[in-house]
Amino acid sequence: MTSQIVQDFKEGLGDGKLLIQRCNDCSHLALYPRYSCVACQSENLGWIPAEGGGVLHSFTVLRAGAPEGFEQDLPYALAVVQLDEGVQLLARLTPDSGCCCTAPRPPLSHFDQRLFQRLPD
Ligand SMILES: [Zn+2]
Secondary structure, rough: OHHHHHHHHHHHHHOOOEEEEEOOOOEEEEOOOOOOOOOOOOEEEEEEOOOOOEEEEEEEEEOOOOOOOOHHOOOOOEEEEOOOOOOOOEEEEOOOOOOOOOOOOOOOOOEEOOOOOOOOO
């Protein structure tokens, strides 16, 4: 059985939105979703959509040792991104064209483009 939190988060992804959990009592933001606020332990939680901007802090190209189910995707790039909302996440980078191994090094600066991209099923 899927919890309501997971279901809400997945529905957001299905609608093309990356949802950030927001505590309705203290406004603390969290990503990934949790059952209670890590700041005040409230279970009165809601959602806000990520606007799509953020800062790329670091990235690496994974060439071996992919988790089970992702072996066929090698090589691919993983990045640590801090969204403008303040939460941080691990994200997969997809170059505009070509392979992530030959793409120019992305700038370590603010970006303002749509961060979330739905991959084909
Ligand atoms: Zn809270």
